[in-house]
Every structure is written in structure tokens, then in C-alpha cells.
Amino acid sequence: MAIVNELFGSNVFSDHIMKQRLPKETYKALQKTINEGANLDISVANVVANAMKDWAIEKGATHFTHWFQPMTGITAEKHDSFITPTNDGRILMEFSGGELVRGEPDASSFPSGGIRATFEARGYTVWDPTSAAFVKSKTLYIPTAFCSYTGEALDAKTPLLRSMEAISKQAVRILRLFGNASATSVRTTVGPEQEYFLIDKAMYEQRKDLVYTGRTLFGNKPPKGQELEDQYFASIKTRVAAFMNELNEELWKLGVLAKTEHNEVAPAQHELAPIFTTTNIAVDHNHLTMELMQRIAKKYDMICLIHEKPFEGINGSGKHNNWSIATNTGSNLLDPGKTPFENAQFLLFLAAVIKAVDEYQDLLRISVATAANDHRLGANEAPPAIVSVFLGDELSAIVDALVSGSAYDAKSKTMMQIGVDVLPQFPKDTTDRNRTSPFAFTGNKFEFRMVGSSMSIAEANTVLNTAVAEILREFADTLEKASDFKTALQQLVKDTLSAHKRIIFNGNGYDDAWVAEAEKRGLLNLKTTPDALPYLLKEKNVKLFETHGVYSHTEIHSRYDISLENYCKILNIEALTMAEMAKTSILPAVASYAKELAESAYAKKAILDKADITYESDCVAKLSALTTALWKSTTALESALQKAETLGDITEKSMSYKNGVIPAMDTVRAAADALELITAKKAWPFPTYGDMLFSVL
Template identity: 60%
Template sequence: TAFCSYTGEILDKKTPLLRSMEVVSEQALRILRLFGNNTATRVTTTVGPEQEYFLVDKKYFDQREDLVITGRTLFGAKPPKGQELEDHYFGNIKQRVSDYMKDLDKELWKLGIYAKTKHNEVAPAQHELAPIFTTSNIAADHNQLTMEIMKKIALQHGLVCLLHEKPFAGVNGSGKHNNWSISSNDGQNLLDPGDTPQDNMQFLTFLCAIIKAVDEYAPLLRLSAASAGNDHRLGANEAPPAVISMFIGSELEGVIEALENGTTYKKPNGSEEFVIGVDALPNFPKDATDRNRTSPFAFTGNKFEFRMLGSADSISCTNTILNTIVAEVLDEFATTLEKADDFDKALKELLIKTIKEHKRIIFNGNGYSNEWLEEAERRGLPNLVSTVDALPKYTEKKYVSMFEKFKVYSAKEIKSRTEILLENYSKVINIEALTMLDMVKKQILPACISYTKTLCDSAISKDTVGIDSSVEKSLASKISSLTASIVNEVKALDEKVISAQDCEEGEAMARFYRDEVFTQMQTLRASVDECEMCIPEDVWPMPSYTKLLFTV
């Protein structure tokens, strides 16, 4: 459905996505015409979003106020076992989950959503579903429907499907890998190296355009994955860091370097040499290093996988931005090449110039390492750590001008989206803080006080008959001390939540919630989680991580 305001501003996510698909088609066709392709009449971007999710037993979900209200656990001591054995990832799918997956497939197929891949993910109780690729706008619609159907079918199995990016601390969160490609309606995947020198130069042209687009517009890609929930994932050794980089694999990097330096490209085994633009290049096998798992934007054969997106997000914003930034660079390329007297010479010069200026974005190493963050800083790559750092970039003049040039967004539409996203961030943190306060005051503190009394009564009884009561006294003292800390931290959080209302709405308020409220929430959680480890399961007022993660 498309929505617009009384004065004509676009209010939905579908219309900008459709507009971006039109502009990338128009600019890509200009490039194809330069390579002599007069048969293609349209270029389409396609997407296959991999949807990660958790399944928990509904009876335990219903006993967790934090899960019910916020979608994630705000408290929870670490269980004895997490994901360190990787036995869930490589293990069999449990029967109850398998039954759910089969019913989910059937319902999705009825709607024309071709769900195909399904498997366990790394964290306990975590799984993934992936559909067959389709055009970007249909893929976005399908993914929205998929998330709704996933939750609906889960209830039929006595389960709850959690789509929050980080429902449990200490184990991996959930993302949504956005596999993006671009194809013409005469049967060419434009990210697939061809069998002739001309086809390969065409492939390298589109590849270099994407390299430049990702480098120049990295903040836009980063903010397309920005949310309060996704901030828990990015850079936590389970998802890419907040620094945008591109993985293209060692063989393709060798081709790029050969083109830049004007040398021949040698296959890794040294058996053959290829002159870029003269010889047909070899097929590029999917890189075997598996480092694409740590890269935000990875070339994986004939597509790019954008891995930053959060599991609860719509894919529309990401693909609107991706389509538009690629269209912008293709427009620049086409404008330059259409004026050239010698196309081959101008093309080679353009590609070499692009590689020299934008190769800093290419990184095939381990994106999880601290060394990469230091290297990225030396390269001048932006590191927009949180949502609050990323969202204000939306309204920068360079980006607004690009969107207005292609009539994807107006300046007013971008400003309103930025304000709404910042407001949503503040509201999410505020709701989480209020939920924490409610749980502590009504459930956790009463449990702590009650069990402390039980221990004290036991100690008095033992003392009366002359039995050693040191264990009860020691444990009661520890819980009493933790309870006092919790009370103080609750008071501090209460004050910060109230103070947040005095901030100016927008970026200032969002920063206060991130720097002050969220930080205090983490402090409170640490004390509560420590207290949970001291109190019996039948006294603690909510199901433990062990029950939530290991009983489905």
C-alpha cells in the first residue's frame, strides 16, 4: 500500500523503493547501451532476505514482562551453557521446531512466498528461514508477510517467535541478511563475470560502480540498519562492525589490483595469466575463506550480501538506499563514457581512477578484530557506532541532493523520517527503562526481600538449637547488600528517565537516552542478574535463560 500526505509527501516505504528501482534501471541501461546491448529494456534489482528468529515456549514467554512488552529480556543471568559448543548450529532440528517449520512453509507457499532454506542458527533456540530471490519490491512485501505469518504459526504450536535483534544477552542476536543483485530482462546477471573480454569489462564496470557507491555513501547504508535493537548486535562479534567495508574475495581483489596497476592477472596457482580487457577472465569460485561472515557488504558469487540489517527491520529502506546510490554512480559513469571519443580507453581510465580513489573500502580480513577497527580509522572510514551517531547523517546536503535529483525522497521527507527514527529510538529505550523499573519494584525486590527473610528465619532457628548458621547469614548478607544496590540503582534510573523528558526532542533526547538512561539500565541489570544467581528458581519471579533457551 502507498500512503501520501494531503500536501503530497510520501509517508510509506514502498513508494521510495519503487522509485529507486526505476532510477537504477534507467542508469544501468545507459551503461548496457555503451557495451552494445540493445536488447535489454529493463534492469531489475532482486533480493533474497535471510530471516533469523528465536522460538521460545509460550508458557515461559507469558511469565516474562520484559519479553511481552519489549520483545527482549531486560534481565537474565547467564546459563551454564550458551552457544560455545556450536551443537545447536550443527545439530538436528528438534521435532517441535521441525513441525513448526513445515507448517510455516505451507502457509507461506499458499501466499506465493517461496520459502526454501530453513536451519538451526548459532544460538540455542535460534533459527533461520530464507526465500527464493525475487524483485526488490515484492521481496519487501513478502518479508513483511513472512514475519507476520511466523508469529501466527508459532502460536499454533505453543511457541512465540521472537524477531527482536537481541532477545537474549550472551548469545548471538538475529539479523536479516539482504542478498542483493541486479539483472537485465534479457537474461544477464550484471554481477556475474561473463565468458568474453567485453562481458568481463561490463562486470568490472558494475563492480567498480558499487565499490564507489558503498565507499561514498557508507553512512547511508549504516543508518539503514540503525535501530535501538540492532545496536546490541553490531560490532559484538556476532554481526559486522559498525564500519562499512566490502569483501570481494582474494581472486577478485587480484583482478582489481591487476587492472589498477596495468599488469596481467595470474591465477593463484600461477598456471595462467590474463590481460584485463583482452582475455576472458576465469570463473571466480566462491571464496573459501569464510571471512564474508564478518563483512557488512560481501560479494558472494553473483550478488552482494548486506549483513548489517536487523531481524525486525523492513528491507525497504536498505534497498531504496542501495538502489539509489548505485544509480548515482552509474549516472556519473555513463555521463563520462557517453562523451568519450575512445570508449575502451576512457573506460579503463575511469575504472583505474575509481579503484585508486575507493579501494580503501575493500577489506577481506576479519571484520571482528580490533586491528580492523584501527585500520579502518587509518583509512578514514566512518565508524558510526550507534543509531544516534548514524541517523543525523541522513539530512546531510550531499545525500539529500542525491535523493532529490532522482525524486526518490524530498528534503522534507528525509527530515521527517530522521525525526521519526530518532523519536522511535528514544521511545524504545524509555519503554525498556520503565519496564525494568516495573519488574524490579513489583517482582524482583519483593522476591529478594522474601528470600532474605527466609534465610534470616532459618538462621535464627539454627542459632536457637545451637547449629552453625554461617551459610544462611552469609547468603542473607550478600542478598541484602545486592538488594540495597538495586534500590539505589532503581532510584538513579527513575531520576534519569524523568530528566530525559526535559531534553529537546530529537537528537539531543536520543543521545541522553543512549548515554544516560541506557547506561544506567545496564548497571541495574548487572546487580539483578547477580542476585538471580543467589536465589532459588522457585522463588525467582520469572523463568530463567535455561528454561527459555533449552526447553523447546
């Protein structure tokens, strides 16, 4: 492997490369566009495009693509070569500023939520110069936004960029009130931890449910699961380590700050965590991470599963979204410092985040609402579906003191006492970690733990940015009018924390008592996607997005329709797959096995009239009863599915899937999983959980 500092960013058209390859004036003009949002002149774009093309060709590229994020949850790309014909039958390798700045993919086949008719095909991709271009697989990738012919956003990136501008604008207003004139912009930063499973490729290919849906629709927990807690942080297996090493190399080449890797709690589960970077870049990098994980795993005869709940009864996978706010001068606005009680600016931003999470808890839940994530949230795993904020002991004590108006007893750092003299002493953190909290403060950032492992982090961060921007706007409006800033500030922080203290919870989010307590506090418990999504259309939420120009009224309604359509489509695919597997694999296999047992009993009796055939007869009786139950429940599932699909209204259809199709699927699974436990392993038609979770060495 090459030296890491030489490898890192080697396939990225980075700021370092631009300084080397662009004329000084061109570089300055481009930086003004990136840092200040200034318009990019076409003459500047032409120079940048030519330099970018020459660099990419040196890296082996023959094509370029505008790489964008339509509302499918994944990325999209259309590749064009650099070739341009000449009059004498030869070609030139060319790439213009116009091709760099704008592309025109067919928009008719991407979700639009009714924004446009399917025959209206024109859409535009627009270069995002704040996220660096890169070379992958002989293609120059240009990160872009994606919009319709009429200007509406058809992607996840455009609203994200709008939300980043919104929070920057409002945060700078606050900083000016504190006398900070040097910071001209604020950016949110994110470090998304990515959880995933690795299983053997040959076994995956025998499971149609994994192939079609990304999760198992049948299967029992193996005798050994995660109860011994011997997988977490354990020694990494040889094949997995080789995969991780190659993944790191490829990510580093693309400038992805892959930092931490380890085994997760469940068997065959792992995690990769990057260093923080600007939010839109973090979104791009996380998409690259998921893509490379899945591609590289196949080289080692493995499949990378990034579904939120690939195995029933086994911990699912999330994507912990570590979110913070920083100025362009490098100051972290969520860093409490050594004396947070005396840090008025920090306390104001902290109060803003707490109020934003409380007032827009519905939107935060919606931002992570999918059919896949519904299996994970509220299922006694981190985190529950109820949104709450964990602050830890020190900040909670500060909040209590501010609300009550009492003095805060600041305690000095306590040294950890481990009881072994040879071990070095170190200061104890002022707060523990709470893995059950959906939204936890962890030193100088908030960790939003509700995002699903397969999801783009764009929507969650769009909501976070916009909600906090709104509260900062309210704060700035109040403080700018105040005759006495310090008095007004103190009162504002106290009033805000008093009004929104209900969202703060430092206890066990898995405890049933918390569900009852949260209800008393008036917190929402939106367990499923159809329960959560109608809140998107509430007046306060529509007003929030329109006020800050993040989503228009049309764009909000389109996303409501797209999300519910996606929910229904996913469950439709899962139900069809389940019915097919039950009818064409499980039932024939069990019937054949029952016949084998019956023939065995008959043969024993033929030889020895008094032979004991209890095992065979009992087993055949159980198999017969369960196959009847499986057949009837499969028929009932198909009826429920047919009923749901006849409904035209998307809201009614989603509720039909939730209340009709999902319970029918549960009944089918119960019968099939019971059959697995009494069917000979050689007769069962596909690999079991035990086979898959313990196969990779």
C-alpha cells in the same frame, strides 16, 4: 500436505491467474502498466477489480484491504467487505476499479515526522500492480503505496519503488554503451535470510520484558550456551519441525519462495531463506514471513522472537539482504562469468557498487540504525558497525592488478582434494565466505548483513539502489562524452578502484586491529543510532535523494525525526519496563527469599547454638547489598528517564537516552543479574535464560 507445485501460489492473483481470467486486451493493458509504467485506464481497472473479486470470493474472501507499509516498521491494513446494499434489502458483492486503485485510510495516527498536523487525517493508499494481490484469512490483500494528502510518501514502499526506477534508468544508459539494445529495464533482486528464536509460550508470558519490548532486560547466560557449536545445522526438534512445515505451506500458498530452513548458531535460534525475487516483492514477502512466523508459532505453544538481541551474551538475529542487479532479459549484471578480468561490463558495475558503498557508507549504516540493532552491530557479532566490502581472493587480485596496471595471472579452477577416493571431486570456489563482513560479494550478488531481524528491508534497499544509481549516472555521463569508449572505460574503472580501495577488507571484522585500521583508512564507525542519524542531513546525502527523486527535502527530514523519535520511544518503554520489573517482581522476591534465609538461620541457632550458618549469613549479606544497589540504581534510572523526557529537541533527547538512560539501565541489570545467581530458583520471579533457551523439544 498437497503437492507443492499445486500448493504454490494457490492464494495469489498471479500472472497465471490473470491470463485465465482477464480478457486479452485487459491483460495486455495491465502488463503494459506493470512492465512499462503506463497509466492504467479506469475501465481496465474495473475489469481487473471484478475478476480479482470473483476469484477472491471463490477462495472464501468476504473483505478486501489495501495493505501498506507505514513508517512504523510493520504493515497496516483496513478491511472493507465486498457488500453493497440493494433497494430490496439484499446485498451484492461488488468491487470497483476505483476501490482497487485507491483507498483512503486515516493518516493522522501514523508517523509523519512533522509532514502534517495530527488533525489532518486524509491519506491515500495506491495500488502497486507489480506486487500480486493475495487472499489471507478471508480477505483479499492488495499491496499498495501510502502517501499524504499533499503527496509526500508516508511509507517505506514509495521511496523503494522510486529507487528501483532510478537504478533502472541509469543502468540502461550503461548497457546501451556496451551495445545492449535488448534490455529495456533493470531490476534489483533480493533474497532476505530471516533469523529468529523460538521459545515456549508459557515462559514468554511470565516475562514482562519480552511481552513489552521483545527482548530480555534481565538474565544471565546459562552454563551451556553456544560454545559447543552443537546447535548450528543440528537435527531440528519435533515441535520446531512441525512449525516449519506449516510455515512453509502457508508461505508457499502466498507465493513466497521459502527455500532453506535450519538451526542457527544460538540455542533456540533458526533461519529461513527464500529464493531471490524483485526487490519490492521481496519486501512484501518478508513482511508476510515475519507475520506468519509469529502467528503460526503460537499454534504450537511457542513464541517467535524476531528482536535483534533477545538474549544478552547470546548471538543476536539479523536479516542477510542478498542483493543483485538483473536486466529484464534475464542477465545478472553482477555475474563475473568464467573470466571476470576480461568482463568489462561486470568490472564497471562492480566498481560502481564499491564506490557507492564507500561514498555512502553513512547512509548504509543509517538504513539499519535502530535501538534494537544497536545491541547487535559492533558487539562482536556479524557484522561490525564499520561498513566495508569483502571481495574474496580472486576479485581482490583483479582489483590490485587493475589499480597497479600489472598483468593478472588468471588461475584455472582447482579441484577440491578431500583425501577420500570414493567422494566425488568438484571445483573449488574462487573465494571463501566471510561471515564478519557487512557487505560481502558472494558469487553473483552482494550480501548486506547489517539489516536487523525485525526490520523491513525496504530502507536498506532504497539506499543501495539510489547510491548505485548515482554512481552509474556519473559513469554514464563520463562515458557518453568519451571519444574512445574502451580507453575511457579502462581509465574509469582503474581510477574508481584506486580511489575507493580503502572500503575493501577481506579480513576478520571482529578483530580490534580492524577498528584501528578502519580509522586510519578514514572509514566511519557509527556505533549507535544517535551517532549515525545526523549524517542523513548532510548535503551530499540530501542531494543524492533529491537528484533521483527518491526522497524530497521534506521527506528526508521527516524520516530523521521519525527515526530518532522511535529510538527514544523504544528506550523509554524498555526503561519503564525495567524499573517496574525491578520494583514489583525482583526486589519483593529477593526480599522474601532473604527473610526465609534469615529465619532459617535463626531456627538453626535456636535448635543448635553452635550451628554453622555461614551460608545463610553470607547470602543474606550479599542479598542485602545487592538489593540496596538495585533499589538505588532503579531510582537513578527513573531520574535519568525523567531528565531525558523533559528535553524538547529530539536530537538532544536521543543523546540523553544514549548517554544517560542506557548506562543507568546497564547498572540496574548488573545488580539484578547478580541477584539471580544467588537467589533460589524457586524464589526467582520469572524464567531464566536456561529455562527459555532449552525448553522447546
